[in-house]
Amino acid sequence: MSVAGTGSHGLSWGDAWNIARRDLNARFKGLRLLLVCIFLGTAALAAIGTLTASIERELESSGRELLGGDLEVEVWQRDLTSDELATLSGYGELSGGYRLQAMASTDDAAAPVELKSVEANYPLFGALTLTDGTEARAPTGNNAYLAQGALDRLGIEVGDNFRVGTMTMVAAGVIANEPDRLSEGFQLGPTVIVAKDVPVDAGLLQPGSLYQSKYRIAFDNAGADPEAVEEALTEAFPNAGFDFRNRDRASPGADRFVTRMSDFLTLVGLAALVIAGIGIAGGVSSYLDQRRASIATLKVLGASSRDIVRIYALQIAVAALVGSVLGLATGVLVTPFLGMALEGLLPVEGGFVIEPAPLLLAGGYGILVAFAFASAPLLRARSFPAMALMRSRIVPLSRDKRALIATAIGLVAICALALVTSSQVFLTAGFLVGAGLALLALAALGLGLQFTARKLPRPSNPLLRSALANIHRPGAPTSALVTALGFGLAAFVLLAAIQSAIDGNIQSRVPQEAPDYVVIDLAPENEAQFTELVTSSFPEAVVRTVPTMRGAVLAFGPEGDMQRTADLEEIPEGAWALRGERGITYSDTAPDGSRVVEGSWWSPFHDGEPLVSIDKEFADAAGLKVGDMLTMGILGQTRDVRIANLREIDWETMGFNFTMVFSRNAISDVPHKLSATIDLPDGAGTQERAELLRAMVREYPSSSVIEVGDVLVQAATLLEQVGLATLAAAAVAVLAGLAVLMGAIAAARAARTYDTVVLRVMGASRRQILGLQLAEYGLIAGALALVALALGSGLAWVIITQLFEFDWLPDWGVVLAVLGMGLAMVVAFALGGSLPLLRAKPAQALREL
Numbered sequence: 001m002s003v004a005g006t007g008s009h010g011l012s013w014g015d016a017w018n019i020a021r022r023d024l025n026a027r028f029k030g031l032r033l034l035l036v037c038i039f040l041g042t043a044a045l046a047a048i049g050t051l052t053a054s055i056e057r058e059l060e061s062s063g064r065e066l067l068g069g070d071l072e073v074e075v076w077q078r079d080l081t082s083d084e085l086a087t088l089s090g091y092g093e094l095s096g097g098y099r100l101q102a103m104a105s106t107d108d109a110a111a112p113v114e115l116k117s118v119e120a121n122y123p124l125f126g127a128l129t130l131t132d133g134t135e136a137r138a139p140t141g142n143n144a145y146l147a148q149g150a151l152d153r154l155g156i157e158v159g160d161n162f163r164v165g166t167m168t169m170v171a172a173g174v175i176a177n178e179p180d181r182l183s184e185g186f187q188l189g190p191t192v193i194v195a196k197d198v199p200v201d202a203g204l205l206q207p208g209s210l211y212q213s214k215y216r217i218a219f220d221n222a223g224a225d226p227e228a229v230e231e232a233l234t235e236a237f238p239n240a241g242f243d244f245r246n247r248d249r250a251s252p253g254a255d256r257f258v259t260r261m262s263d264f265l266t267l268v269g270l271a272a273l274v275i276a277g278i279g280i281a282g283g284v285s286s287y288l289d290q291r292r293a294s295i296a297t298l299k300v301l302g303a304s305s306r307d308i309v310r311i312y313a314l315q316i317a318v319a320a321l322v323g324s325v326l327g328l329a330t331g332v333l334v335t336p337f338l339g340m341a342l343e344g345l346l347p348v349e350g351g352f353v354i355e356p357a358p359l360l361l362a363g364g365y366g367i368l369v370a371f372a373f374a375s376a377p378l379l380r381a382r383s384f385p386a387m388a389l390m391r392s393r394i395v396p397l398s399r400d401k402r403a404l405i406a407t408a409i410g411l412v413a414i415c416a417l418a419l420v421t422s423s424q425v426f427l428t429a430g431f432l433v434g435a436g437l438a439l440l441a442l443a444a445l446g447l448g449l450q451f452t453a454r455k456l457p458r459p460s461n462p463l464l465r466s467a468l469a470n471i472h473r474p475g476a477p478t479s480a481l482v483t484a485l486g487f488g489l490a491a492f493v494l495l496a497a498i499q500s501a502i503d504g505n506i507q508s509r510v511p512q513e514a515p516d517y518v519v520i521d522l523a524p525e526n527e528a529q530f531t532e533l534v535t536s537s538f539p540e541a542v543v544r545t546v547p548t549m550r551g552a553v554l555a556f557g558p559e560g561d562m563q564r565t566a567d568l569e570e571i572p573e574g575a576w577a578l579r580g581e582r583g584i585t586y587s588d589t590a591p592d593g594s595r596v597v598e599g600s601w602w603s604p605f606h607d608g609e610p611l612v613s614i615d616k617e618f619a620d621a622a623g624l625k626v627g628d629m630l631t632m633g634i635l636g637q638t639r640d641v642r643i644a645n646l647r648e649i650d651w652e653t654m655g656f657n658f659t660m661v662f663s664r665n666a667i668s669d670v671p672h673k674l675s676a677t678i679d680l681p682d683g684a685g686t687q688e689r690a691e692l693l694r695a696m697v698r699e700y701p702s703s704s705v706i707e708v709g710d711v712l713v714q715a716a717t718l719l720e721q722v723g724l725a726t727l728a729a730a731a732v733a734v735l736a737g738l739a740v741l742m743g744a745i746a747a748a749r750a751a752r753t754y755d756t757v758v759l760r761v762m763g764a765s766r767r768q769i770l771g772l773q774l775a776e777y778g779l780i781a782g783a784l785a786l787v788a789l790a791l792g793s794g795l796a797w798v799i800i801t802q803l804f805e806f807d808w809l810p811d812w813g814v815v816l817a818v819l820g821m822g823l824a825m826v827v828a829f830a831l832g833g834s835l836p837l838l839r840a841k842p843a844q845a846l847r848e849l
Contacts, residue, residue, distance in 0.1 A: 011303070016310035023294060024315050031319040033283030034370065038323030039330070042366040046331020049358020054335070057355075064247045065126035068180035069095065069216030071226045073233065074243040076550035076581045077671075078635055079213045087236060091229055092219040095121045098199050100211035101188055101520055101704040103697045104146075104154060105163050110697040111153035112189040112706045113146075115164060115204070117196045124218040126179025128193075136173060139195055143172035149190035165202030165701045169194065188706050203702045207671035209521045210548065234566045241552040241633040243580035277373040278483055284316060285377040312378055320370035324363050331362060361421060368417065372410025379406060438791055442486040446479035449783055467775035478780070486784050486791065489822045493792025496818035497810045501800045504809025515677035516684075518706040519696065520548070522674040526700065530676065533699060537692045540681040546591075549672040550581040551660070554638060555631040556622060562629060574621030577614075577659045584634075586662040590647070593657055599626040599645030602663050610666035611644040615659045619646050630660075634670050641666050770831060781826045789819060 011019070064070060073080075073088060080088070080096070088094055095118070102115040122128070122138040129135050130145065139145055144164075151174065154162055158171050169192075178191060199205045219229075226246030233242060288295070295308055303311075332354060379402055415432050422428035453471040471478050522530055522545065531543045555562040556578070565578050572578075588604040590596055590613070602611050612630055619625065624643060632639045641662060649657050680689070696705050756769055793815065800806050 011307040011310060013310060013314075016307065017314055019298075020311045020314040020318075023291075023311070024318065031283065031287050031315065033286070034280050034316065034374070035319045035323040035326075037277070037279040037283065038320050038366045038370055039327040041369060042324045042327025042362050043330040043334070044327075045362035045365055046328045046359055047334050048331075049362055050331060050335045050355045053355040053358050064124075064218075065179050067216065067245055067247055068122075068126070069124045070219040070222075070224070070247050071217045071229055072245040073215045073217070074245070074580070075213050075241055077208065077210065080215060081636075084237060084240065085215075087233065088215060088217055091224070092217050092221075093121065093124060094215055094217055095119050095124050096213065096215040097122065097196050098205065098211050099184070099214055100199060100204060100209070101706065102164055102192075102199075102202075102204055103701070103704050104150060104169075104192060105694070105697045106154050106156060106161075109154050110693050110705070111150060112704055113150050113164075113192045114184075114189050115199060116184075116191055116193045117199050118193060119196045123179050124216055127177065128175070128179060129177040130173040131176045132173065134173070139172060139193060141195065142167065142169050142198070143195075144169045144198075145173045145175050145193040146171055147175050147190035147192070150192055153190070163701070164192070164194070164198065165204045167198060167202035169198075204521075206521075206523075206673075206702060208549065208673040209702070210550065210673065210675075238564075238566065239554060239633050239638050240636060241554075241581050243552075277369050278487060280370060280373040281377060284374040288312065288377055309378060316370065316374050316378065320367060320374075323370075324366035327366060328359050328363055331359070361417075364417065365414065368410055368414050372407055372414060375406035375410060376404065434795075438487075438490075439483065442483045442787070443479060445486070445783070445787060446482035449482060449780065450478050453779075464775055466772050467779060470772075470776050471779065481780055482784060485781060485826060486787055489781070489784055489788030489819065489826070490791035490795075492818050492822035493789055493815060494796050495792075496815045497793045497796030498799060500811035500814045501796065501806065501809050504807070504811060516680045516689075516707070517678040517693075517696075519676040519678065519700075519703055520673070520706070521703045522676055522700065523702075524672075524674055527674060530696075530700065533695060534678055534692065537688060537695070538680050538684060542679040543676055545674045545676045546585050546587070547668070547672050548583060548585055548675040549634060549667065549670055551584045551632045551634040551639075551667070552581040553578050553630055554633045555629075556624060557628055559627075559629045559642075562631065572621050572623075575618060577618045578622060581633075582660065583658055584632075584660050584662060584667065585658050586664050586666060586668050588664060591657070591661060594647040594649045596645045597648050599643070602644055606663045607665055610639065610641040611663040612641040612666065613645045613647055613661045614643055616646040616648050618659050619643070632667075634667060637670070639666060773831060774827060777827055781823050785819060785823060788822075789815075792819075 070092070085094070097116065097118040099114065099116050102113055104111050104113045118138045120138050120140070127135050128137070128145070131148075136145065151157065151171065156162055156171055158173060160171050161168055162171065163169065175191060175193065178193070181191070199211065205211055217229075219226075230244045230246065233244075291312070295312075298308060298311070418428050418432060419425055450472040453468045456468060459465050459468065519530075524547070527545055531545075534541050534543050553565055555564045557563045568578070588602075588606075590601050596613070597616055599613075601613070602608075614624065614630075626643055626645060628643045630641050630643065632641065644663075647661075649659075693705060693707075696703070793810070796810065797808055800810075801808050
């Protein structure tokens, strides 16, 4: 190489590039770890950002189609009054209907369905299409459009008859696309769409029946503000109990899921970047160590420290740029596969999607990470004379304060970018603080490990003695190894804990404790007859009935200073019972599955002031206490009740658990029906179950029977979809951890060449050298096991309980097994990385010192 003509100001960028290009291997030999780490981190963030932006854009642009209008007004257990309908019609075209749980049946089969009755102008937006390719309007007469699942359960085909309530229907078509399906939320059976009058004609809408009246409005003024209309309707009908959705939040459940999934994926991407940064620092250090002879030669020929930085910064920049571009391309390519994992849960755009903003953000992260973690080893190498560089393997280079400043600037830039672009600033800030503390803890552990190894008595076994010496000797890469191995092993634990916790939620005790059937809309006068019907087939069956109705909290708080729910700008976190109408009941005794923790229960047949018992978590979120008041809206009426006690509720029993339970004299005069759970004895035969189901449908056609097993299967399927997407995302962090592990071991291997050669010259055998490597890495990995377990499981706990709000149910046997597999992999990599050391030629290695 020649650096002649550098001049007093050193090499120009063009000359530096010429030297860098000649010295840069076409396959990026030596810089592959940097390239791989940048690739993984950038690909993760590109895929995350592209998928999230695509879903959010679809939700935003298709709001009217997803909702079926500009605004939806919903009430429970009643239809809208003529005044309410007239007011709504003043804003635009109105399309109404009912949604309720019902039973569809034939002579040989019965199935719970979501009955959706619609007016003739349905849908206002979007298209209802059938599997035969036709675009349909609302069904008329006794025609019905069914989801394929309903046909399968009933064993019928298009053109066949079936019954809903007391009415015979005709299967007129199979639903291919229901435009507003996503906004309807979770359902307890396949959809059946019928004309608006069918539920009334079939005897399903009776006083006290649980059903929803839904009206969608297509505004005459397309630019009208839906929220302003909501406020006007609430002001006009303050006690109506309206629940609203508008085109800007057509599917709140989907919005919340996207936000939580985006938060999780962003954390995974940031974790991958943190791990990648460690790998970059190690990879660049290893690369510059390999190039030390070239650097020394350049300096001998007159290159300045600035020239060295320019030459190798250009090489590192090229590798980082190639890794970023490949990562961005891969992120775009894998997005459709992530979308397939979420298909049915969210409106995911098919095919490849290009979202410039998230791609630019991911690329920016990649470049910043490369700068932050590569600057320290690069600046450290530039600051020493040629002789120090030539002897760096036995005289390690010192720290450079300017390198630390450059790294700090890069890290601050990364943190600032993460906080500015995050929708959950506190969550992101917490993660960044946690990652920083984890890095400090691992660095401290590395120093502590070196100190401990230095103070331990020298073992009599020469292999152990040499292994301990390698941990604390001058220039030992212990700190770098501890940091890399710590994060790599933590990634294994993270993946195992998340996946096993999701599996634990799927296989938790809910299925074992759930009733066999839930029956709704049972007339109170039929309670004894219904119980007799069940017990005549299964004498040991347990039947529990409770009165059920719907009500909304209109106001809450201390007497004389109550807060109107409609005046709240935002519902407090955790106070979800304030949002719309909720299931309520009355009881003379405390319900099973709950425990009074404050206050006391009222006496049986209490006839004093109307009272209510509420969930303790809801009370804490809403700032309520014993003695405060609630104003309830029930079927257009208002009821004032005092809070008598607070309960802790076990929601996992799958029985009847109500956030609000009233005294009998508070609400029992409101028209209502009963709901029932049926627990059949163990060993109940399939044929006997089917006969009981048909008997219940035949005797009580206006009631609905839900087989809880089917509901649990649906819930398990949803959780499995979430788990699959989670697994795919968390695997990125594990891949980054693996790359860092291999890179750290490879970097340490380069430093071990001289030691191995000296040992071989002194007569050490191959077996002894491999045993030395095994002992050293085994000691370090063993010391890190508990730390990795704490880091990985801690982050997994945050993701499972705080983001997804699942129960923390990891399988610790699986987690420990995966951690053990990770430890074995570390040792295997270490031994595999030591094999080239055995092939090193002593004469050549000693000449290179």
